[in-house]
Amino acid sequence: xxxxxxxxLFNQAKKFIPGGxxxxxxxxxxxxxxxxxxxxxxxxxxxxxxxNAFIDMINSWGPMILGHAHEDVEKAIVDAVxxxxxxxxxxxxxxxxxxxxxxxxxxxxxxRMVNSxxxxxxxxxxxxxxxTGRDKIIKFEGCYHxxxxxxxxxxxxxxxxxxxxxxPGVTKGTAQDTLTAPYNDLEAVVHLVDRNPGExxxxxxxxxxxxMGCIPPKAGFLEGLRELCDREGIVLIFDEVMTxxxxxxxxxxxxFDVRPDMTTLGKIIGGGLPVGAYGGKGEIMDxxxxxxxxxxxxxxxxxxxxxxxxxxxxxxxxxxxSEIYSKLSKTTAHLVEGYNETLDxxxxxxxxxxxxxxxxxxxxxxxxxxxxxxxxxxxxxxxKYFRAMLNQGIYLAPSQFETLFVSAVLTEKEVELILAANKxxxxxxxx
Ligand code: HOZ
Numbered sequence: 216x217x218x219x220x221x222x223x224l225f226n227q228a229k230k231f232i233p234g235g236x237x238x239x240x241x242x243x244x245x246x247x248x249x250x251x252x253x254x255x256x257x258x259x260x261x262x263x264x265x266x267n268a269f270i271d272m273i274n275s276w277g278p279m280i281l282g283h284a285h286e287d288v289e290k291a292i293v294d295a296v297x298x299x300x301x302x303x304x305x306x307x308x309x310x311x312x313x314x315x316x317x318x319x320x321x322x323x324x325x326x327r328m329v330n331s332x333x334x335x336x337x338x339x340x341x342x343x344x345x346x347t348g349r350d351k352i353i354k355f356e357g358c359y360h361x362x363x364x365x366x367x368x369x370x371x372x373x374x375x376x377x378x379x380x381x382x383p384g385v386t387k388g389t390a391q392d393t394l395t396a397p398y399n400d401l402e403a404v405v406h407l408v409d410r411n412p413g414e415x416x417x418x419x420x421x422x423x424x425x426x427m428g429c430i431p432p433k434a435g436f437l438e439g440l441r442e443l444c445d446r447e448g449i450v451l452i453f454d455e456v457m458t459x460x461x462x463x464x465x466x467x468x469x470x471f472d473v474r475p476d477m478t479t480l481g482k483i484i485g486g487g488l489p490v491g492a493y494g495g496k497g498e499i500m501d502x503x504x505x506x507x508x509x510x511x512x513x514x515x516x517x518x519x520x521x522x523x524x525x526x527x528x529x530x531x532x533x534x535x536x537s538e539i540y541s542k543l544s545k546t547t548a549h550l551v552e553g554y555n556e557t558l559d560x561x562x563x564x565x566x567x568x569x570x571x572x573x574x575x576x577x578x579x580x581x582x583x584x585x586x587x588x589x590x591x592x593x594x595x596x597x598x599k600y601f602r603a604m605l606n607q608g609i610y611l612a613p614s615q616f617e618t619l620f621v622s623a624v625l626t627e628k629e630v631e632l633i634l635a636a637n638k639x640x641x642x643x644x645x646x
Contacts, residue, residue, distance in 0.1 A: 220265045221251045221263055224252045238373065240612075240614050241613070244376070245377075245597075245615070246597070246598040247598050257282075259622060269609060269610035270609050271610050271622070272610060272633070274622045277482035278487045278528075279487060281623050281624065282623065285527075285528070287527040287528070287531050291486075291527035292486075292520055294523065296520050300518075301515060305517070308517075308522035312529065315529050315530065316492065316494065318533075321465045322496070324496055325494055325501070326493070327500070328490065328492050329516050330516060331361065332454075335493040336479045337361070337363035339452050339479050340365060340416070341511065343450035343499070345508060346416075352393055353394045353417070356398060356585065356587075357430075357589060359374060360454050360456075361456075362374075364385045365392065365393050366419075367382040368380075368390055369381065371426035371427040371586065371616055372427075372616060375616050398424055398586060399432060399584050404418065415447065417450040417451070420453060421453075422455065423462065425617070425618035426616065426618075428583060428589050428592075428615060429568045430585065441473050441475075451476050457482060459480045459482070460483040460528075461482075461483060461572060463540055470571070477495030479492070479493045480492040480494070483532075486528035488518075488520065488521040490518075543621055543623055546630060547572050550630060550634065551567050553634035558576075561645050563641070564578065565579070573618045576600075578596045578600070596644060600640055603639070603640035607635075608636065609633055
C-alpha cells in the first residue's frame with residue numbers, strides 16, 4: 216500500500232507538533248509504521264491522503280455510531296453555523312439537548328455541557344468532592360477517564376499504550392488522593408473503603424471497560440458498587456463517555472439496570488464535534504455553580520454548532536432506537552462468530568470480549584477480566600495483526616488496549632470483507 220503523502224505529512228508534523236500527532240495513540244507507536252493522515256470519510260469508509268480506502272472499525276473512537284457524515288448531523292451543523300459558530304451566551308439548543316439527555320439517560324436529572332470527556336470526568340469528581348466534603352476517589356486499574364491529573368494513575372488507553380500509566384507531571388499530593396483497585400474485584404474496593412473510613416468522595420468506573428480493550432463487568436460487580444456507595448455515602452460515577460448512547464438508548468446503566476449517582480458523557484453526544492457532559496441526581500448537580508458553590512465553566516460550553524450536531528445524532532438514535540441497537544448487536548455478534556471460526560482453526564491462543572457494539576480480540580490464553588490479564592496479551596503479535604489488517608483495508612484501533620466500535624452502517628458486504636480480511640491477516644501472521 217502506498218502511503219507517501221501520509222508519511223510526508225507525518226514528517227512535516229513532527230517538526231511542529233509533539234510526536235507529530237495531537238493525541239498520542241494516533242502515532243502508531245505501539246503497532247509500528249507511519250500513521251495515516253485522512254482526507255475524508257463517508258458512511259463506513261475513511262479515505263487517506265494517498266487515496267486508500269478503509270472500512271473504519273474505530274469510528275472516531277466511538278462518536279460515528281451512524282457512520283461518517285450522517286445526513287442529519289451534516290445538515291444540522293451547516294444550518295447552525297449559518298446563525299453563528301458561537302454566541303458565548305445561552306441558546307435554545309442547549310435547553311433542547313439537556314431535555315433529550317435527561318429523557319434518555321435513566322439516572323440524570325440535570326446535566327452540564329462541557330467540551331470533552333476529560334472535562335466531564337474532571338468536573339464530576341470536583342462536584343462529588345464538593346457534595347461529600349471528602350477528598351479521595353477510587354478508580355480502577357486500566358480504566359481511563361481522560362487525561363485529568365487525578366486519573367493518570369494506573370491509566371489505560373493511550374497512557375498504557377505509551378508505557379506511562381502513571382504520568383510524570385502528576386503531583387504526589389494529587390496522586391495520593393486517587394486509590395486504585397483491580398477492575399471486577401469488589402472485595403478489593405470494599406477493603407479500600409474500610410481502610411479509608413469516611414474519606415472516599417467517589418468511585419468512578421467504566422461500566423464496560425473500553426480502555427484496556429473491551430472488558431465486561433462480572434455479574435454483581437456494578438450492583439455491588441451501588442450497594443457499597445449507598446451504604447458509605449459515596450458518589451458512584453459511571454464514566455459512560457464510551458458506553459453512553461452506544462450500548463443502548465440509555466447507555467450501560469440501562470443495559471445493566473444499575474443507576475449511578477453521576478454520569479459522564481462524551482463522544483456520541485457531540486456527533487463528531489468536541490462535546491462532553493456530566494449529569495446526575497438533582498441534589499448533587501445543584502452543587503454546580505451558579506446554583507451551588509462548586510465552580511466549573513467554559514467559554515465554548517454549549518456551543519451552538521456542537522449542540523446542533525449532538526441533538527441531531529441523539530434525536531436520530533432516540534427515534535430509531537430499537538432498530539439501531541438490535542442491528543448493532545447483531546452485526547457485532549456476526550463478526551465475533553466469524554472471528555471465532557477462523558481463530559479456532561489456527562493454533563493461536565485468543566480471547567474475544569464483546570458487549571453490544573464494542574469488542575476486542577486479545578492475543579492471550581487467559582480470560583481477560585482486568586488490567587493484569589489484559590496486559591498478558593502478546594502486543595507484538597497485535598502490532599503485526601494491526602498492520603496486516605490495515606493492508607487488507609481495515610482500520611483498527613492502533614493498540615491492543617482499546618476497544619473497537621461497530622457502526623450502524625456496516626452492511627452484509629462490509630461484514631464479509633472484514634471477515635475475509637481477518638482470515639487473511641491471521642493466516643499471514645501465523646503462517
Ligand atoms: N479516548 C480515546 C479512547 N481511549 C482515545 C482517543 C485518542 O487517544 O486519540
